[in-house]
Amino acid sequence: xxxxxxxxxxxxxxxxxxxxxxxxxxxxxxxxxxxxxxxxxxxxxxxxxxxxxxxxxxxxxxxxxxxxxxxxxxxxxxxxxxxxxxxxxxxxxxxxxxxxxxxxxxxxxxxxxxxxxxxxxxxxxxxxxxxxxxxxxxxxxxxxxxxxxxxxxxxxxxxxxxxxxxxxxxxxxxxxxxxxxxxxxxxxxxxxxxxxxxxxxxxxxxxxxxxxxxxxxxxxxxxxxxxxxxxxxxxxxxxxxxxxxxxxxxxxxxxxxxxxxxxxxxxxxxxxxxxxxxxxxxxxxxxxxxxxxxxxxxxxxxxxxxxxxxxxxxxxxxxxxxxxxxxxxxxxxxxxxxxxxxxxxxxxxxxxxxxxxxxxxxxxxxxxxxxxxxxxxxxxxxxxxxxxxxxxxxxxxxxxxxxxxxxxxxxxxxxxxxxxxxxxxxxxxxxxxxxxxxxxxxxxxxxxxxxxxxxxxxxxxxxxxxxxxxxxxxxxxxxxxxxxxx
Amino acid sequence: xxxxxxxxxxxxxxxxxxxxxxxxxxxxxxxxxxxxxxxxxxxxxxxxxxxxxxxxxxxxxxxxxxxxxxxxxxxxxxxxxxxxxxxxxxxxxxxxxxxxxxxxxxxxxxxxxxxxxxxxxxxxxxxxxxxxxxxxxxxxxxxxxxxxxxxxxxxxxxxxxxxxxxxxxxxxxxxxxxxxxxxxxxxxxxxxxxxxxxxxxxxxxxxxxxxxxxxxxxxxxxxxxxxxxxxxxxxxxxxxxxxxxxxxxxxxxxxxxxxxxxxxxxxxxxxxxxxxxxxxxxxxxxxxxxxxxxxxxxxxxxxxxxxxxxxxxxxxxxxxxxxxxxxxxxxxxxxxxxxxxxxxxxxxxxxxxxxxxxxxxxxxxxxxxxxxxxxxxxxxxxxxxxxxxxxxxxxxxxxxxxxxxxxxxxxxxxxxxxxxxxxxxxxxxxxxxxxxxxxxxxxxxxxxxxxxxxxxxxxxxxxxxxxxxxxxxxxxxxxxxxxxxx
Numbered sequence: 012x013x014x015x016x017x018x019x020x021x022x023x024x025x026x027x028x029x030x031x032x033x034x035x036x037x038x039x040x041x042x043x044x045x046x047x048x049x050x051x052x053x054x055x056x057x058x059x060x061x062x063x064x065x066x067x068x069x070x071x072x073x074x075x076x077x078x079x080x081x082x083x084x085x086x087x088x089x090x091x092x093x094x095x096x097x098x099x100x101x102x103x104x105x106x107x108x109x110x111x112x113x114x115x116x117x118x119x120x121x122x123x124x125x126x127x128x129x130x131x132x133x134x135x136x137x138x139x140x141x142x143x144x145x146x147x148x149x150x151x152x153x154x155x156x157x158x159x160x161x162x163x164x165x166x167x168x169x170x171x172x173x174x175x176x177x178x179x180x181x182x183x184x185x186x187x188x189x190x191x192x193x194x195x196x197x198x199x200x201x202x203x204x205x206x207x208x209x210x211x212x213x214x215x216x217x218x219x220x221x222x223x224x225x226x227x228x229x230x231x232x233x234x235x236x237x238x239x240x241x242x243x244x245x246x247x248x249x250x251x252x253x254x255x256x257x258x259x260x261x262x263x264x265x266x267x268x269x270x271x272x273x274x275x276x277x278x279x280x281x282x283x284x285x286x287x288x289x290x291x292x293x294x295x296x297x298x299x300x301x302x303x304x305x306x307x308x309x310x311x312x313x314x315x316x317x318x319x320x321x322x323x324x325x326x327x328x329x330x331x332x333x334x335x336x337x338x339x340x341x342x343x344x345x346x347x348x349x350x351x352x353x354x355x356x357x358x359x360x361x362x363x364x365x366x367x368x369x370x371x372x373x374x375x376x377x378x379x380x381x382x383x384x385x386x387x388x389x390x391x392x393x394x395x396x397x398x399x400x401x402x403x404x405x406x407x408x409x410x411x412x413x414x415x416x417x418x419x420x421x422x423x424x425x426x427x428x429x430x431x432x433x434x435x436x437x438x439x440x441x442x443x444x445x446x447x448x449x450x451x452x453x454x455x456x457x458x459x460x461x462x463x464x465x466x467x468x469x470x471x472x473x474x475x476x477x478x479x480x481x482x483x484x485x486x487x488x489x490x491x492x493x494x495x496x497x
Numbered sequence: 498x499x500x501x502x503x504x505x506x507x508x509x510x511x512x513x514x515x516x517x518x519x520x521x522x523x524x525x526x527x528x529x530x531x532x533x534x535x536x537x538x539x540x541x542x543x544x545x546x547x548x549x550x551x552x553x554x555x556x557x558x559x560x561x562x563x564x565x566x567x568x569x570x571x572x573x574x575x576x577x578x579x580x581x582x583x584x585x586x587x588x589x590x591x592x593x594x595x596x597x598x599x600x601x602x603x604x605x606x607x608x609x610x611x612x613x614x615x616x617x618x619x620x621x622x623x624x625x626x627x628x629x630x631x632x633x634x635x636x637x638x639x640x641x642x643x644x645x646x647x648x649x650x651x652x653x654x655x656x657x658x659x660x661x662x663x664x665x666x667x668x669x670x671x672x673x674x675x676x677x678x679x680x681x682x683x684x685x686x687x688x689x690x691x692x693x694x695x696x697x698x699x700x701x702x703x704x705x706x707x708x709x710x711x712x713x714x715x716x717x718x719x720x721x722x723x724x725x726x727x728x729x730x731x732x733x734x735x736x737x738x739x740x741x742x743x744x745x746x747x748x749x750x751x752x753x754x755x756x757x758x759x760x761x762x763x764x765x766x767x768x769x770x771x772x773x774x775x776x777x778x779x780x781x782x783x784x785x786x787x788x789x790x791x792x793x794x795x796x797x798x799x800x801x802x803x804x805x806x807x808x809x810x811x812x813x814x815x816x817x818x819x820x821x822x823x824x825x826x827x828x829x830x831x832x833x834x835x836x837x838x839x840x841x842x843x844x845x846x847x848x849x850x851x852x853x854x855x856x857x858x859x860x861x862x863x864x865x866x867x868x869x870x871x872x873x874x875x876x877x878x879x880x881x882x883x884x885x886x887x888x889x890x891x892x893x894x895x896x897x898x899x900x901x902x903x904x905x906x907x908x909x910x911x912x913x914x915x916x917x918x919x920x921x922x923x924x925x926x927x928x929x930x931x932x933x934x935x936x937x938x939x940x941x942x943x944x945x946x947x948x949x950x951x952x953x954x955x956x957x958x959x960x961x962x963x964x965x966x967x968x969x970x971x972x973x974x975x976x977x978x979x980x981x982x983x
Contacts, residue, residue: 082540
């Protein structure tokens with residue numbers, strides 16, 4: 012099905028309308044489609060292959076950190092859900108609820124998990140008795156449901172795929188270390204795999220997770236100047252352990268509540284990837300996660316056996332070479348479609364490198380290539396150089412994409428010291444504004460009402476300073492990141 | 498947490514009561530636990546690691562067969578579900594239904610998927626237009642819900658993890674080839690990984706999947722003489738393509754309905770694994786899927802640094818050696834527990850090889866080992882031989898387990914030619930009975946009522962013959978496998 016879904020490339024220009032462009036690109040490149048229930052999404056093979064690459068990378072990080080995978084049921088009895096007050100308050104408006112099972116009305120309705128704190132931690136209470144049982148570090152790869160009113164493909168869907176890590180520790184210090192370690196794993200995926208530079212920080216009290224003491228966040232800026240909460244890691248303190256009686260005997264025989272954290276990374280992150288790098292011709296995927304890393308495109312009117320054989324030789328050579336980039340090599344040989352159409356298709360799908368093969372290449376034993384990221388046609392004149400050159404190109408493209416995205420981040424980050432400028436910039440809807448804020452929820456609220464900008468985070472790099480709140484003028488210690496957000 | 502969950506090994510003897518033994522072993526070895534909702538199960542890290550090993554093996558097979566992974570939403574509108582008559586009739590008594598979303602009553606209730614035919618195939622109808630779009634071969638790794646009245650850990654749970662493959666082809670021949678290919682992948686997992694010999698066959702009309710033309714099955718016999726439907730692969734014919742209008746233009750420009758198949762392999766299979774190989778001391782896991790392949794057990798009262806260092810050296814040496822067996826190497830060094838307790842723990846968990854390390858081993862630079870499968874204590878006198886020897890042992894154990902299970906299968910399979918013997922054997926509840934059956938549903942029904950035995954399958958190896966139905970005496974062409982089943 013690879014190259015047969017789109018009869019012609021008719022996507023909206025990104026420069027004209029980002030949100031139309033976004034939906035067009037996702038549907039037409041074959042990443043995903045709308046499900047029959049409002050707000051649900053079908054992750055098609057091309058989109059799912061991206062997620063598999065991310066899963067593989069993250070899963071290896073988790074395992075290196077001693078985190079084990081497990082699976083907990085998705086149905087949570089409402090009575091269990093109600094045990095942590097701020098948690099249920101935060102999630103109850105978003106729940107899908109099963110009321111019928113096996114043809115009968117259930118005596119107790121079941122929530123479909125929006126997240127698994129409650130169902131996991133009630134089990135932790137049974138597992139943990141002594142300091143010797145700690146830490147518990149468990150991750151789940153699963154699906155969750157949040158009944159969102161407004162949905163977007165990938166960025167906000169009713170059901171989505173993610174991982175959720177849930178740890179219990181003997182001390183707050185150890186728990187906080189885990190919170191930050193998870194945050195750094197996520198940073199690595201964004202920066203080293205997605206080629207998206209991010210800001211790591213802590214959320215304000217009003218923006219934190221329902222049930223957390225503090226929420227740490229990875230924030231990214233999209234090319235349209237809107238911020239995206241890329242993923243989060245929560246310091247849950249002892250809120251859940253007190254609500255569910257998860258306690259242990261410490262080394263001195265004293266009973267203590269455990270310190271907990273949870274952290275999640277979802278298919279939402281792929282939305283950031285498409286938005287950041289895509290262009291008017293479609294997706295632009297970084298080599299580290301691209302499901303197809305090289306498209307080999309034969310130039311022919313009718314099928315030409317010599318040409319196809321040479322394509323196959325290139326494919327085999329690249330497939331069999333060791334590579335730091337996990338994508339497949341594919342031949343785009345649908346003879347029903349013109350060469351130009353097939354080139355467009357490879358562009359739409361964001362494949363990093365294209366290799367065009369005509370009779371001339373066969374005769375010269377050469378390779379003609381071009382890049383998706385920037386215009387650049389060239390030849391490799393010795394076939395033996397192919398694997399090494401392609402590996403170099405992929406690395407070069409990956410780095411260049413990261414540099415480009417850093418430029419976007421820089422161009423969209425502004426130091427702002429007065430509210431007039433703040434409002435003006437926000438009226439244009441543009442970027443991260445770094446402004447002093449007194450940390451009073453009243454000012455945060457007013458700023459949101461007047462400019463649609465929310466506090467994104469206080470960066471972990473931010474040093475304490477002497478400043479004045481951009482809104483009320485009272486003394487403030489830190490600059491915060493503000494932005495309008497997806 | 499590895500070796501801290503069980504204070505003492507107090508499992509029921511398998512020989513005394515298989516079902517009590519089964520639940521004890523699963524809970525106490527740390528494979529799984531009961532979820533808070535009746536019939537749901539928590540797959541703990543040890544149990545999930547087994548499933549990950551199976552996933553990895555199956556996923557590689559699927560990909561080698563050109564099957565791509567994807568993800569479809571789990572909520573299916575009831576109106577969509579109702580479009581294939583026999584499908585909805587089969588599944589409606591087992592549905593969990595969401596009626597509330599985001600705090601409001603839904604205008605249309607949503608079924609939580611018990612299987613994904615309907616939601617996938619309505620999408621296939623949009624994807625498939627021409628013979629060039631075929632075949633479509635897609636797999637999902639996901640969770641499904643079936644509201645079962647009687648549940649058992651692993652064998653029958655309300656929610657379970659599985660994969661479901663769903664293909665569409667231009668011809669029935671090609672589709673049937675895929676049905677059998679999937680069946681053979683499953684056979685490989687059972688025989689080569691689980692070390693369980695199986696019978697491949699076709700189900701009777703009354704036992705087939707709701708919506709299928711024919712259901713192909715993998716059947717196994719448990720040591721108590723009860724059969725287990727290990728997994729199935731369905732020839733769906735054109736039933737769904739006609740109900741959902743999935744048609745294509747063939748090479749002659751004629752519109753045709755596609756031919757479809759679906760096939761699934763679930764965590765239920767792990768129940769068969771535990772039942773087949775376990776013994777009075779706990780699990781016995783085959784090396785190919787065992788999450789821990791070697792348990793290194795230091796012999797000490799108090800911690801001994803020299804001994805621990807030597808354990809670490811053994812662990813590193815084995816971890817760094819290439820191996821056909823994917824499990825971890827773990828040191829059981831909980832100094833709060835006696836050496837004997839830790840040996841029992843390794844036995845309970847079914848770890849194929851144990852290595853005991855005392856001061857004598859350190860001084861002699863030797864390795865003392867024993868096997869889980871059969872009593873056998875011995876020494877490797879040269880440290881350098883360790884990796885090769887362990888690899889040999891693992892292979893030897895894997896083969897021996899398969900041989901043992903073959904003996905069980907043989908001992909539990911009986912050729913039966915008269916109904917008196919049939920009834921007697923079934924009264925004892927024992928094994929597969931291979932008997933001629935006229936294929937009349939009335940006889941099948943009567944046999945079930947009178948003996949609790951159901952038709953398991955007609956083996957693919959069964960040759961046509963001349964015989965008499967074991968029940969009615971009318972002429973019959975094939976012997977069928979009958980058994981009482983889990």
